[in-house]
Amino acid sequence: MIEAHGLTKRYGPKLAVDDVTFTVRPGTVTGFLGPNGAGKSTTMRMIMGLDRPTAGRVTVNGRPYAQHTRPLAEVGALLEAKAAHPGRTARQHLLALAATHGIAPSRVDEVVELTGLAAVARKRVGGFSLGMGQRLGIAVALLGDPRTLILDEPVNGLDPEGVLWVRNLARYVAGEGRTVFLSSHLMSEVALTADHVIVIGRGRILADMPVQQLVDGASRRLVRVRSPQAAALAEALRREGGAVAPGDDGALEVTGVDAARVGELAAVGGVVLHELTPVASTLEEAYLELTADAVEYQTERPADALAGAARPDTPEGSHR
Amino acid sequence: MTAPTTTAEAARSTTAVQRVTFTRVLRGEWIKFRTLRSTVWTVVITAVVMVGLALMMAAIMQVAADTPEMSEGMSQDPGLQAIGLTGTTIVTFGYSFGALAVGVLATLIVTSEYSTGTVRSTFAAVPRRLPVLWAKLVVIVLTTAVVVAVALAIAYVATAPLLEDAGLSVDLSDPEQVRALVGCVLYLATVAAFALAVGTLMRHSAGAIFTIVAIFFVVPLIFSIVVQATDAAWTDWVNKLLPSVAGERVISRGAATDVLLDPWVGYGVLAGYTVVLLVVAAVTLKRRDA
Numbered sequence: 001m002i003e004a005h006g007l008t009k010r011y012g013p014k015l016a017v018d019d020v021t022f023t024v025r026p027g028t029v030t031g032f033l034g035p036n037g038a039g040k041s042t043t044m045r046m047i048m049g050l051d052r053p054t055a056g057r058v059t060v061n062g063r064p065y066a067q068h069t070r071p072l073a074e075v076g077a078l079l080e081a082k083a084a085h086p087g088r089t090a091r092q093h094l095l096a097l098a099a100t101h102g103i104a105p106s107r108v109d110e111v112v113e114l115t116g117l118a119a120v121a122r123k124r125v126g127g128f129s130l131g132m133g134q135r136l137g138i139a140v141a142l143l144g145d146p147r148t149l150i151l152d153e154p155v156n157g158l159d160p161e162g163v164l165w166v167r168n169l170a171r172y173v174a175g176e177g178r179t180v181f182l183s184s185h186l187m188s189e190v191a192l193t194a195d196h197v198i199v200i201g202r203g204r205i206l207a208d209m210p211v212q213q214l215v216d217g218a219s220r221r222l223v224r225v226r227s228p229q230a231a232a233l234a235e236a237l238r239r240e241g242g243a244v245a246p247g248d249d250g251a252l253e254v255t256g257v258d259a260a261r262v263g264e265l266a267a268v269g270g271v272v273l274h275e276l277t278p279v280a281s282t283l284e285e286a287y288l289e290l291t292a293d294a295v296e297y298q299t300e301r302p303a304d305a306l307a308g309a310a311r312p313d314t315p316e317g318s319h320r
Numbered sequence: 321m322t323a324p325t326t327t328a329e330a331a332r333s334t335t336a337v338q339r340v341t342f343t344r345v346l347r348g349e350w351i352k353f354r355t356l357r358s359t360v361w362t363v364v365i366t367a368v369v370m371v372g373l374a375l376m377m378a379a380i381m382q383v384a385a386d387t388p389e390m391s392e393g394m395s396q397d398p399g400l401q402a403i404g405l406t407g408t409t410i411v412t413f414g415y416s417f418g419a420l421a422v423g424v425l426a427t428l429i430v431t432s433e434y435s436t437g438t439v440r441s442t443f444a445a446v447p448r449r450l451p452v453l454w455a456k457l458v459v460i461v462l463t464t465a466v467v468v469a470v471a472l473a474i475a476y477v478a479t480a481p482l483l484e485d486a487g488l489s490v491d492l493s494d495p496e497q498v499r500a501l502v503g504c505v506l507y508l509a510t511v512a513a514f515a516l517a518v519g520t521l522m523r524h525s526a527g528a529i530f531t532i533v534a535i536f537f538v539v540p541l542i543f544s545i546v547v548q549a550t551d552a553a554w555t556d557w558v559n560k561l562l563p564s565v566a567g568e569r570v571i572s573r574g575a576a577t578d579v580l581l582d583p584w585v586g587y588g589v590l591a592g593y594t595v596v597l598l599v600v601a602a603v604t605l606k607r608r609d610a
Contacts, residue, residue: 049447050440051609066447073337077444083437085356092355093441099348100445102338110335140441145335 006056031194072144086126130157370414407490503570517597
């Protein structure tokens with residue numbers, strides 16, 4: 001369980017995280033979705049006590065992370081790939097961290113095995129690929145068998161097999177009743193892995209809802225219908241309260257009436273249908289709609305828009 | 321991740337994870353220290369060079385003792401008389417090189433964590449942070465003390481025949497000479513602590529190493545010239561209060577002069593700087609974003 005209240009982080013003139021309040025619940029995978037620079041990594045670093053909030057507070061399992069007596073048993077975090085000295089072997093890196101919690105070397109070997117690093121565990125981290133570095137980061141996160149798992153862009157640099165593995169891992173861990181908080185700038189990734197999604201843009205929470213609801217709630221829930229009697233059908237649909245717009249090559253794009261009802265109306269009216277296709281809105285579309293709103297909101301405040309535009313390439317984690 | 325587990329089972333952690341204690345943090349820092357080849361090599365080379373320099377100086381002294389012109393010249397050299405040449409001067413001759421090596425090593429122990437990103441793993445495991453600083457302090461100070469003590473012991477034994485020939489045998493019944501030997505261990509251990517604090521404050525390897533080299537080697541060099549060139553009293557004071565000039569007094573023989581502090585007072589000045597720096601480093605470490 002992660003609870004953030006009014007969490008704010010300011011770097012000089014830039015408000016990286018702006019009064020953010022949310023709760024990440026156990027037993028589910030919660031996706032943390034937003035474009036690069038939206039404040040995801042900064043928020044996660046504040047959860048881990050690595051960055052000090054400018055305002056607000058965040059607790060993990062009831063108290064600030066730093067106040068836990070066994071921090072690695074509370075939260076395991078992958079915050080960036082290659083958070084290890086290139087001169088040490090993967091195993092040495094893990095052993096050093098394990099020692100701080102009196103974790104036995106056998107557990108180190110366990111997570112090495114689990115993350116598929118057995119073959120390279122005694123090799124120095126300097127020679128690791130991005131994907132291997134990522135696996136080492138996940139091994140570190142799992143070391144203390146934590147109740148909460150925080151993964152910042154976990155699939156970065158992983159091969160397809162690795163991506164699938166991370167997805168299954170997140171689902172499995174959540175299935176055990178633990179909390180999983182996973183960030184991504186890829187909406188498809190979140191849609192595949194998460195049950196719940198928190199969307200962040202420009203440091204603000206834009207949505208906090210079940211993934212399904214985000215998709216369902218998207219205004220463009222569309223039915224495409226094609227008929228030689230288009231005019232009569234459109235008339236019937238409008239009477240039913242639907243909105244009808246002409247689509248490509250003579251098809252009608254209907255919103256406000258679902259596909260089943262369109263079919264019924266056509267049958268009642270004796271209208272011939274050549275095509276009847278429900279077009280589900282994707283998470284991408286829902287997401288773009290949300291961020292589009294944020295952009296509109298921003299343009300109403302030119303000062304903010306300029307401040308953002310002047311520093312378009314401030315990536316998360318660039319400040320060290 | 322294939323074995324199906326029920327929620328009830330998962331609620332109980334199967335892995336033994338214990339509370340973070342200082343001893344455990346210390347163990348973790350010790351693993352980090354000894355698992356870097358560069359660290360191990362630096363330590364070994366420091367010891368070897370310190371012994372080598374002592375042997376070299378002892379050999380020169382032996383030759384000098386056999387050569388009447390050289391020994392006469394040395395007995396009349398005011399510089400050598402001021403240092404107060406004894407057997408310990410020879411045995412501890414490599415301390416300056418040792419200070420450089422230990423200073424760089426102690427700096428890197430912290431700054432390399434920042435340059436490689438390791439610090440985020442470290443602070444995720446020990447989010448209170450300060451135990452990490454104190455553990456690093458214990459590791460670097462104890463390692464330095466042990467290594468320097470061993471190097472001096474080897475140098476003492478190895479140079480003994482040469483120094484006896486030169487009539488400069490180390491006299492362990494002379495408290496001044498014992499103080500110089502112990503002082504050498506203390507001085508280098510304190511330089512390590514000083515450098516650790518500077519590294520923690522500055523975080524960047526190049527900047528921190530430059531600062532250490534400037535404070536311990538460049539500034540004293542400049543002041544040694546300035547002090548000669550001017551009569552201004554403040555230059556004498558600044559000079560004798562420089563960390564290296566003050567601290568090195570504990571390795572030397574001889575009492576305080578107008579331009580130098582008493583040995584223990586001098587060491588106290590260096591230790592004072594070090595404590596202040598460590599406190600500032602601790603406060604900033606706790607406050608700043610990692």
